Amino acid sequence: MKAAAFMIIEQGTPYENGAFIPLSSRKTIIGRKSKENSPDIPFQNIHISREHAAIIQHQSGEFFIEDLGSKHGTWLNRRPLTANQQIPLRNSDNISLAGGLIKFSFTLTSLELTADLVPMGHAATPKEFQLNPIRQELTVNGAIRVFSEKEFKCLEVLLNNHSQFIYNDDIKETVWPERKHSEDSTPDVTPEEINALIYRIRKKLPECLSIENIRSRGYILSIQDIT
Helix, strand or coil: CCEEEEEEEEECCCCCCCCEEECCCCEEEEEECCCCCCCCEEECCCCCCCCCEEEEECCCCCEEEEECCCCCCEEECCEECCCCCEEECCCCCEEEEHHHCEEEEEEEEEHHHHHHCCCCCCCCCCCCEEEECCCCEEEECCEEEECCHHHHHHHHHHHHCCCCCEEHHHHHHHHCHHHCCCCCCCCCCCHHHHHHHHHHHHHHCCCCEEEEEECCCEEEEEECCCC
């Protein structure tokens, strides 16, 4: 089974959190765009070097990451990289640039799954679905379903971005903001808690809505024909 490689953005302008960026070249340069320089994946941050890092695919098919002598550094799974040394990448590795100002993960997935992985944007909620945040209700063609506070918060972010990948950390930030230990930290929520929340939501959803777990890194809510 052939595999495709992606970056999943967690933080970094101009991209949406959860955006998928395919790594289709043998060498992909990550950096800051300028008049003289246009990297393959540009970020808008003054602390990112013009040619900050590169993701390289060898003839064997393996992927490597290399810091290109950047001023503010590259981290792989919270460990700083030595400049100009290629380090092998594994599925779900976490990468950050410039002390965490830019964050993304490296993902390998089968080509059969890539059709479902689209960049996260600003999808509109279809008119057939009405969310009431005061009553914490979802109305589908006149039928009302009631959710708990946390169930509704999770459903709201999934439905408002339907057909698009929502990262687990986005769900944590939305549903459990009280679990944050500091302003920059991720809420302390276990995978089991997220799974249990999604399970309860699924039980209340109509058949036209489905929530899919994507490699335990996040979820996609899909809408089927409701006619």
